[in-house]
Amino acid sequence: MHSQLTTYVALLPVESPSPRRARLQRRRAGAAVLALFLVAAALLSNACRRQPDTVLTIGVVFPITGDASFWGKNAERGVRIAADTIADAGLLGESRLELVVEDSRSTADGAVSAARKLIDQNGVRFIVGDLVSSNLVAMAPVVSRESVLTVGLGSTPKLRIAGDYVFRTWPSDDLQGRAVADILTRQSSDAATIGLVFVNNEYGQGVADVVSATWNGEITMSEAYDKTVRDFRGIVLRVLDADINWLVLVSYPEELPILLRQLNEAGYSGTVVGTETFQNDDILSNKYGFDVFFTLPDLERPSSVATSFRDAYVARYGEEPGVPARPAHDALWAIAHGISAVGADPQKVRQFLLEVKNLEAASGILSFDKHGDVLTPFLVKSMTAGAEVQSGWTIDFSSEPDRAIQ
Numbered sequence: 001m002h003s004q005l006t007t008y009v010a011l012l013p014v015e016s017p018s019p020r021r022a023r024l025q026r027r028r029a030g031a032a033v034l035a036l037f038l039v040a041a042a043l044l045s046n047a048c049r050r051q052p053d054t055v056l057t058i059g060v061v062f063p064i065t066g067d068a069s070f071w072g073k074n075a076e077r078g079v080r081i082a083a084d085t086i087a088d089a090g091l092l093g094e095s096r097l098e099l100v101v102e103d104s105r106s107t108a109d110g111a112v113s114a115a116r117k118l119i120d121q122n123g124v125r126f127i128v129g130d131l132v133s134s135n136l137v138a139m140a141p142v143v144s145r146e147s148v149l150t151v152g153l154g155s156t157p158k159l160r161i162a163g164d165y166v167f168r169t170w171p172s173d174d175l176q177g178r179a180v181a182d183i184l185t186r187q188s189s190d191a192a193t194i195g196l197v198f199v200n201n202e203y204g205q206g207v208a209d210v211v212s213a214t215w216n217g218e219i220t221m222s223e224a225y226d227k228t229v230r231d232f233r234g235i236v237l238r239v240l241d242a243d244i245n246w247l248v249l250v251s252y253p254e255e256l257p258i259l260l261r262q263l264n265e266a267g268y269s270g271t272v273v274g275t276e277t278f279q280n281d282d283i284l285s286n287k288y289g290f291d292v293f294f295t296l297p298d299l300e301r302p303s304s305v306a307t308s309f310r311d312a313y314v315a316r317y318g319e320e321p322g323v324p325a326r327p328a329h330d331a332l333w334a335i336a337h338g339i340s341a342v343g344a345d346p347q348k349v350r351q352f353l354l355e356v357k358n359l360e361a362a363s364g365i366l367s368f369d370k371h372g373d374v375l376t377p378f379l380v381k382s383m384t385a386g387a388e389v390q391s392g393w394t395i396d397f398s399s400e401p402d403r404a405i406q
Contacts, residue, residue, distance in 0.1 A: 056095045056344060058335065059102065059118030061129035061139070061152075062328075066106025067227055068132050070253050071324050075131050075153065076101060078325030078362070081312050082332040085305075091340050104130050111135035115142050115150075125346050126339075128331040130154065131170070131324055133202035140166050149338075149346040151331035151353075153324055156202040157210070160371040165346065167353055167372035169327035169334065169363070171297050171397075173203065176275055177210025179295040179378040179395050180248055183273050184215055187293065188246050195221035195244035197235055197251075197259075204250045207275060211248055220244060227252065232259045236266045245270035253280045264288045279323055279381075284389055292383040297376045298394065299326045301364025305333075309362035321362075327374075329362040 060079055063072035083097055100122050102114035111130045118124045119142070127143060127150040130136045136154030143150040144163030152159075153170035160172065184194065196211060196219060198204035204224065212219055221242045223235060232255075239247060249272055251259060256277055263272070268290055276296035278284070300306065309329055313321045337359060338349035359366040367375050380392035 054094060054096055055098050056092060056339070057098045057100060057122055057124050058332065059100050059115070059122060059124040059127040059129075060332075061102050061104050061111055061114045061118070061127060061135075063106035063110075063130065063132060063135070064101070064103040066104075066110075067252065067254055068106040071131055071322070072104075072106070074322035075129070075324040075328035077313065077317060078309075078321065078328035079128055079332050081309060081316065081325075082329040082336075082362070085308065085312065086332070086336045091336050093340070095344075097336070100124065104132070104135050106132060106135075108132075108134050108138035111139050112142060115139045115148075119143075119146050119148055124148065125344065126150075126335050126349070128152070128328070128335070131328070133159070133173070133206065136166070136168070137162060137202060147346050149335065149349055151334055153327050153331065154202075156206040158202065158206070160373060164372075165350060167331075167334070167350075167368060167374075169330040169361075169366070169374050170324070171376040171378075172373050173206035174210045175376070175378060175397050176295065176297075177207045178214050178397070179380070180207065180211050180273055180275065181214035182395055183293045183295060183380060184211075184217075184246060184248075187271070188217075190217075192217065192246045193220045193242065193244050194218065195223075195239055195242060195247045197221075197223050197225065197239070197247065197249055199227045199251055199255075200224035201227060207250045208248075227255070230255060230258055232262050233266070235259075236262050236268070239263070240266060240268065246273060247271070248273045250275055251277060253277050253282070256280070257282050257286070260286070260288060263290070276323055284383070287385070288383075289385055291385055293380060293392070294382075295378050295380050295395070296323070297327075297363075298379045299323070299363040299376070301377075303360040303364050305360045306362050306364055326362040330366055333361050334359065334366060 062075050063069050083099055086097055100118060102118060104111035104114050118127060125148055127148055129152050131153035133154040133156035136152040137158055140162035144165045147165060149165050151167040154168055155170050155173045157172050157174045159168060196208050198208040221244055247270055271291045274294040278294035279296050334353055338352040342348040342352050353368050357367050369375060377394050377396040379394055382390050382392050
């Protein structure tokens with residue numbers, strides 16, 4: 001019986017909807033499609049309106065290749081750690097930070113080209129870098145003319161008057177030079193014969209000029225060399241002939257080990273005084289037949305940010321941060337704090353940086369003077385012939401924020 005009923009029902013004729021009902025169904029379907037279309041269009045419109053506000057692009061210019069690439073790659077690592085920390089902390093609110101890294105190729109022309117590309121093609125209003133003094137000096141007119149706030153790591157005293165939109169998280173060479181002169185004053189005797197050997201660029205000349213102006217005694221020898229030189233035996237002979245017993249070396253990590261080795265091989269027995277470039281495993285792991293003093297910015301002052309930075313760096317890269325990593329981190333860190341406080345307006349961020357005091361950062365505490373120079377104390381370290389590195393004393397220049405330009 002059930003089977004017959006099923007067959008019977010299946011054979012019943014299907015009733016067609018009336019013309020009126022069909023029109024009503026079509027209208028309802030059309031209305032539903034139109035509603036979906038309007039919702040999708042509204043969502044797309046909102047997304048398009050929000051997109052420019054959610055991405056904040058900041059340019060980065062460092063020497064990834066060339067003579068200064070040893071420093072540049074390390075600095076880039078520091079910036080990337082900063083970017084992750086900024087994102088994790090939500091420092092920029094709903095904005096997403098995007099870094100565009102350009103290689104200055106360790107040259108002034110390369111730095112200018114990189115800055116122009118970031119400004120013209122990427123539309124950036126903030127730049128981190130460069131760390132080579134001559135490169136940052138060359139970039140300064142470009143970024144100042146375009147009102148692009150730039151926080152670099154250059155050290156030449158010339159940057160104090162390079163432009164209103166140029167800051168730096170690496171201390172000026174006039175402080176480095178005065179720290180070197182402080183070593184000579186404390187450690188050498190009245191009978192000392194002082195020699196200067198330095199790389200012939202903004203960095204080397206800047207430190208050498210300040211040492212010459214600050215040291216109260218006589219400079220017996222002063223010689224610049226081209227940064228491409230890798231054989232220093234001629235210079236070493238002139239050092240020995242002049243009977244130099246206190247030799248100031250202002251060099252880069254690429255050539256400094258060669259120069260020290262050739263001094264050692266020639267039997268130099270005086271004292272060598274250097275800068276932060278001595279803080280290098282390739283140099284400190286060797287034993288020399290002469291004493292070494294060197295000075296470097298105190299970039300490891302205690303702070304919660306410094307501890308977090310160090311831990312994050314070691315976790316990611318499996319080694320301790322190199323010398324420029326902390327100030328490179330702090331360049332982006334300072335910009336981000338400015339944007340967080342006053343918005344992404346370079347002029348307002350500039351004013352924020354001039355007024356900010358004691359901002360916790362990877363290098364400890366961050367403050368700038370009225371010229372955009374960071375205020376940093378210096379450490380003195382020493383290596384007695386054949387011994388391990390020893391810490392010496394601290395030289396604090398922070399009480400002299402308005403010192404005269406050298």
